[in-house]
Amino acid sequence: MRRQKRAAAIHDISCFGKCSLTVALPILSAAGVETAVIPTAVLSTHTGGFSDFTYRDLTADMRPIMRHWKSLGLSFDAVYSGYLGSFEQVSIVKEFLSLFRSEDTLVLVDPAMADGGQLYKTFSPPFVQEMKGLCMHADLLVPNITEAAMLTGETYREGPYDHAYIEALLRGLLSLGARQAVLTGVWFDQRQYGAASLAHGEREPHYVFSPRVDGFYHGTGDVFASALLAARLNGRPLEEAARIAVDLTCGSILRTKAAGTDLRFGVNFEEGLPAFIRALGL
Ligand code: PXL
Numbered sequence: 001m002r003r004q005k006r007a008a009a010i011h012d013i014s015c016f017g018k019c020s021l022t023v024a025l026p027i028l029s030a031a032g033v034e035t036a037v038i039p040t041a042v043l044s045t046h047t048g049g050f051s052d053f054t055y056r057d058l059t060a061d062m063r064p065i066m067r068h069w070k071s072l073g074l075s076f077d078a079v080y081s082g083y084l085g086s087f088e089q090v091s092i093v094k095e096f097l098s099l100f101r102s103e104d105t106l107v108l109v110d111p112a113m114a115d116g117g118q119l120y121k122t123f124s125p126p127f128v129q130e131m132k133g134l135c136m137h138a139d140l141l142v143p144n145i146t147e148a149a150m151l152t153g154e155t156y157r158e159g160p161y162d163h164a165y166i167e168a169l170l171r172g173l174l175s176l177g178a179r180q181a182v183l184t185g186v187w188f189d190q191r192q193y194g195a196a197s198l199a200h201g202e203r204e205p206h207y208v209f210s211p212r213v214d215g216f217y218h219g220t221g222d223v224f225a226s227a228l229l230a231a232r233l234n235g236r237p238l239e240e241a242a243r244i245a246v247d248l249t250c251g252s253i254l255r256t257k258a259a260g261t262d263l264r265f266g267v268n269f270e271e272g273l274p275a276f277i278r279a280l281g282l
Helices: 021-030 057-070 086-100 126-135 145-152 163-175 220-233 238-259 270-279
Strands: 005-016 034-045 055-057 078-081 107-111 180-186 192-199 206-211
Touching: 005 126, 005 220, 021 034, 021 078, 021 220, 021 270, 034 057, 034 270, 057 086, 078 086, 078 220, 086 126, 107 220, 126 145, 145 163, 145 180, 163 192, 180 220, 180 238, 192 238, 206 238, 220 238, 220 270, 238 270
Parallel strands: 005 034, 005 078, 078 107
Antiparallel strands: 034 055, 180 192, 192 206
């Protein structure tokens, strides 16, 4: 019998608004991946478009949780980091990797810190440098265009993009030290929207697209990265995993658009899980 895969997800819990752990857990679980969590903070909502959200920092709990896990002899097939609230939390994730990483561990870093050309309001520019230090340790880096531009020092541009810009971002990301990078929010014309991937040693990026839907849908980066990791842990090659992740993300956006939900409330990925599970062949 195939051994069940186990991931450690290190993100905040935004209690309402469907992002970070409230997205990572159901998607990885649906894909058959056991998911242990280190919550970095508890917020009443995410920070995108809400004001007066609560924020309880859990930095002080992170090291004790990982030390306890170490004492239990736990091991992980993947480590998945997302929104991290401080420099200290970035250091703790690096410590986590030094304690738990083995030859076969897949380290996915989603440098969740910015979108639409701007840092999220809880961050200041020096945080980008700190995040770069974590990206060095990633096997798989999954930023959006804004994050990729900030991490690589390329100028941020609004779309539509051209192939040269996307390729420069991807090569810049790999030069940070990651083996593979998948860039989200890629579009060359009004009809299509998707992701571009590049692995170390590859000559050209691979592109996966779905029909473009206007509007800023919150939490889609987390849906995408969680689905990508789930597909990789189910043995899918990077390009195929990107296809599966784009399909879940696009379907979630379309359902949300059809329902007319407040865009800050997150996307309806839940009703896409049956098709996602089928795409994984489970
Ligand atoms: O989706 C990324 C994310 C995660 N966690 C929090 C956020 C955001 C994006 O805004 O605010 C708290």
